[in-house]
Amino acid sequence: MTAATVLRPHAEQDHAAELAALAAADERAKPPNWNLSPWAVVEYLLGGTLPDGTVITPKYVGPRRLIEVAVATLATDRALLLLGVPGTAKTWVSEHLSAAISGDSTLLVQGTAGTSEESIRYGWNYARLIAEGPSAAALVESPLLHAMRDGKLARLEELTRIPADVQDSLITILSEKTLPIPELGTEVQARPGFNLIATANNRDKGVNELSSALRRRFNTVVLPLPDSxxxxxxxxxxxxxxxxxxxxxxxxxxxxxxxxxxxxxxxxxxxxxxxxxxxxxxxxxxxxxxxxxxxxxxxxxxxxxxxxxxxxxxxxxxxxxxxxxxxxxxxxxxxxxxxxxxxxxxxxxxxxxxxxxxxxx
Incomplete structure (x- = not known):
């Protein structure tokens, strides 16, 4: 479906022309499997005018340095945690970062009190599992596993609402960049370009607070309310x-x-x-x-x-x-x-x- 036929297009659909113009004008170095350079990603988020006259509309209004730190983090081996009070555009920023870097903002896990480990790791097609036993065909990939396999960004919303034992299933993924599948005697190793953007609300502190081991795997960027x-x-x-x-x-x-x-x-x-x-x-x-x-x-x-x-x-x-x-x-x-x-x-x-x-x- 095109952007014109849906109520809320994904960022990469709604701003496809801007992303294409940035890609055409972008001559800077790109990390592996990134569609744009870090500089171009920041321009996409904050807006500007390209040499050919194309106007890039701002997606986020706030301190430039915060967005630069967020983008630089995603170019390293550390995951990004966007923290702030409700309504500070954490989800909005994570979507547009994924659209600009991977061209795909749909690899999303929505965190809730009922989020299971299968939502983060993988699940099974139980009809095929019963009929055929464990097999690659019966495996149901999570968005994170999909992102690891393809070298893209995954998004995880409301991290602190996820139960602590489920949160900890991220540790191996973020530290070893691998996801073991013992039922098949194999593993999925992340390709270059894989990383994770998580969001959390300040007001959720203490709901399911992150363990120190997991917090070390994230670089935290706090998005403030508008200054003026x-x-x-x-x-x-x-x-x-x-x-x-x-x-x-x-x-x-x-x-x-x-x-x-x-x-x-x-x-x-x-x-x-x-x-x-x-x-x-x-x-x-x-x-x-x-x-x-x-x-x-x-x-x-x-x-x-x-x-x-x-x-x-x-x-x-x-x-x-x-x-x-x-x-x-x-x-x-x-x-x-x-x-x-x-x-x-x-x-x-x-x-x-x-x-x-x-x-x-």
Whole structure:
């Protein structure tokens, strides 16, 4: 299926033209089995203009050095762990790194409390196993085994949600670069180009904390929240425009003033202080991440498109903000009402948003 016929194309499909242009212009040294040089991978992530005039759109807005460290890590024998609070684009960055380096971002294991060792190592087609016994034909390769065999990057989401004994099955893979298959009396040795990108949330610390042996196999890069309101507005604006196009919601509905309003509310509640630093506010239990701001605005666009006049207005985003803030119906609701009364009510140009917030509360 082409990128135009699916709801959410993979990064290598959606940005195929950019990746091809970078490959054509890339004259720098490439590690074995990499599609692009480390320099070109960083350009793909952070954006720029090529000598032929091709514009590479930024995929990540943040410190360049962090992305350079992440890419350099993948060119070594150490795996990469992207760490940060929810909504700091860890999954987004891992997908685009895999797309740029391997041309394939689909070799993914989603970590959960129920993730089994078979999901990381290999499993069996039990019908063939019973009928024929252990054989290569009955083996079901995991994404990691597939990446080892082909010399590509594998991705592992939410590493700290995986049970500790299952996590430790990664140690041999990452240290010896081999995966024994004792049932067949053989092993799969990783080809050059193989590596692993794992993600984990700061807030998951202690759920299934990594052993020291496993942590040594990773180089950790912490992805921060956007430094400034302008940087966060830029990130949110770009992603809302992309999602609006994908979902066939009118791009003109994404009013910059409403994007700024959502970002302002999230940043103030997150930091516990208003933009001008004069008023302290209480922070709710939720993370109020950039990803949630994007979700709030996309939902507002849908309301404006299907139940309004096509223009994003304060009452279109108020419901989404209320849902993002009020995770605890008692404590968070009290915090939200206090914020409305002490901050929003007194702010010039926010009267419509205040009334919409009051109606929902």
């Amino acid at each position: 309101a302008e940087a966060e507005v830029e990130i949110v604006s770009r992603r809302v425009a992309e999602l609006g196009t994908s979902l066939q919601l009118p791009a003109e509905a994404a009013e910059l003033s409403e994007i700024r309003r959502v970002v302002t509310v999230f940043r103030e509640l997150r930091s516990g202080r208003t933009e001008d630093g004069r008023t302290a506010v209480k922070s709710p239990s939720g993370t109020l991440s950039t990803a949630e701001a994007i979700s709030v605005l996309t939902g507002g666009l849908a309301l404006a498109t299907h139940f309004g006049d096509g223009v994003l207005r304060p009452h279109d985003v108020a419901a989404g903000i209320h849902g993002a803030v009020v995770k605890d119906p008692v404590a968070d609701r009290a915090i939200w009402i206090e914020y409305l009364e002490t901050v929003v009510r007194e702010r010039d140009g926010w009267a419509d948003f205040y009334r919409a917030g009051q109606e929902l509360s």
